[in-house]
Amino acid sequence: MLVRVVKRRGGEAMLAGRIVEVEVYLGADDAAAHSAAGKTARNAVLFGPPGHAYVYFIYGNHFCFNVSCMPEGDAGCVLIRALEPVAGIEEMARNRGLVVAASEGRAAKLRLLTSGPGRLCQALGITRPHDNGKDLTSRQSDLWIGDDQFKPGEIATTARIGITRAAEQPLRYVIAQSPFVSGNLRIPKAGAGRHR
DNA sequence: ATATCGATTATCT
């Protein structure tokens, strides 16, 4: 199994991150999916062809980025929940309103860039009117997903996060070894905490 | 360290 990279060309810099955490949403029979109640103006992309971007705005503050995965007419999708920053880190930090210092707290701050659905959208500049519906399989698009030949270690599955319905299904997939997965369910080893 | 809460808007009932 190979993991992929989300890339985005913005102006001069290219922004890229490796996908380290996703959640699956089934089209039908999934009370947590936006598509559960049928097609609407908001989720229309999910019912289109696979490999396209579904972007939506949530909680009045944040965007979330999904990839439609099922053939036309079926609304299954994958929510991209966390990335490992790969390229364009300074611009991502600007987008997030953070400053990445050159040395020490760097690793810690990298986690703040893209470890979460809302964060990674802000870091990559993904917004609803602008990016919704883009073809992620075409390099002509300024937002696409490609294969970077990365060989992940163990893939762990857990319950999905932040939802209020059908939350118990183990449809969240994370690269177990990655420190860049979103914070909620990180499994800190005993005594692994930081001091100060 | 963990827990609780407010922000803020598109979408649906």
Next chain:
DNA sequence: GATAATCGATATG
């Protein structure tokens, strides 16, 4: 009018 696939700040041990 209620709700939400979140984040960041504040409060508390």
